[in-house]
Amino acid sequence: MLKDNKLRMLSFLVFALVAGVSSVSHAKTLKVCYDQWPPMTIFPTKEAPERGVVIDMVEQIYSSKGYALEYFEVPLARGLDMVAEGLCDMLPEYLYSKNSEKGFVYAGEASFSYATAFVVRKSDSWRYQGIQSLSGKRIATGPGWDYSSISAGYQHYIDDPANSDFVEVIAGYDDVVDRIIQMIKEDRVDLYADNDLVLQYVLNQLDLNDDLRIVRPGLEKKLVEMPIFSKKIPTEKRQELINIWNQGRLAMRGEKERALLSKYKVSL
Structure with missing residues (x-):
């Protein structure tokens, strides 16, 4: 009987280990390219690990939906190429233009409209x-x-x-x-x-x-920055990622947005 119990326990542990490994292998990962534009997007260092207002926002929105985020800190031109090539799923801030390149799709909600x-x-x-x-x-x-x-x-x-x-x-x-x-x-x-x-x-x-x-005031119009998503992502999956962003960004308006800006000692 004792031997049977030990075998059952061993079988349970093996099953749990296999299930855990399977779960990790199927974890949702979002690959994020971004460039240096403090305080909105920041390349972290050991002494200053913060990634900036917009990256904090992306982290909160997608981690709440079960995503692990993988970051690629690159110059803007390289980030755009990586999104177009499918090496990154998204880039959180890019100048909105109706005539932009065709390797990506804009989200519906801006990260910010900056004065x-x-x-x-x-x-x-x-x-x-x-x-x-x-x-x-x-x-x-x-x-x-x-x-x-x-x-x-x-x-x-x-x-x-x-x-x-x-x-x-x-x-x-x-x-x-x-x-x-x-x-x-x-x-x-x-x-x-x-x-x-x-x-x-x-x-x-x-x-x-x-x-x-x-x-102040500065130039005539506001600077509208939008997240972009790779066209290499299957359409249904890409739309899911865009929907998560759109809904999450709307939910962060007001107090949550002010708190993130205050963390970096800036305000709208």
Whole structure:
């Protein structure tokens, strides 16, 4: 009898182990590509493990539905390629455009619609009052950065060869905005336009609120950023992932959204 009980217990343990392994092998995994755009999306380090407002949001929404998330921290262009190739299931923030590439599908709900703003030196009384107010100002931007969805006039101004002496293109991997902000402080350029939350975060992180100031309002339209999902995912599965995002993002409006922003010391 004792031997029978031991055999039963051994059989139960083997069954439980096999079931557990089977469960793990069939766990739902969401592969997420994203680029560095603090505080919305951040490449974590051992000293600073946080991934940013939008990644926290993605984590909460999909983990509540039983998904384990696998992250790929890559430049934006590489992330877009990986989504198109099916190496990533989604990229949480990409500029919305009706004429975008065809390797992905947009979600229905934006991650955020961002107001833009400018940053200038504290001593500079400049305010944005249309394209004419840019005359004579040294403007910083990054290589290939596209502002046309928020201001066609601003994009035309920085692209115009006649203004090339007043447009400084700052290249780099993941610290371009930080370097631009330092250049404004050092009087090497005069102004820079970006997402208001990004500017708040960078000035806080660099402890430059006494030297620089954020100028509002910024450019004419809001910057609408949307999650994108790979077309390599079977249609039914992709729609399920999109529905989870859409419903989850709607549910996070209000207090939950404010709490996430507050964690990174920024506010809408």
